[in-house]
Amino acid sequence: MALSFVGLIIVAVLAVILLYCVAKGLSVMLSLFKSMQSGHATLACPHCGQQTSHGRGCCDVCGREL
Secondary structure, three states: OOOOHHHHHHHHHHHHHHHHHHHHHHHHHHHHHHHHOOOOOEEEOOOOOOEEEOOOOEOOOOOOEO
């Protein structure tokens, strides 16, 4: 069964929407991956109160365990 001209246009529009959603999803996943890399997030040390990265497991300023 052949698709009519209107059917082909609808299929093309749906394909473009699907490609946009896939590209947007990949973009969101990549941004989440980048934010999860070690060294980007900081927290306040409970001992000295200074901002430090949590990647090493100890404070960058006072050296105590987080």
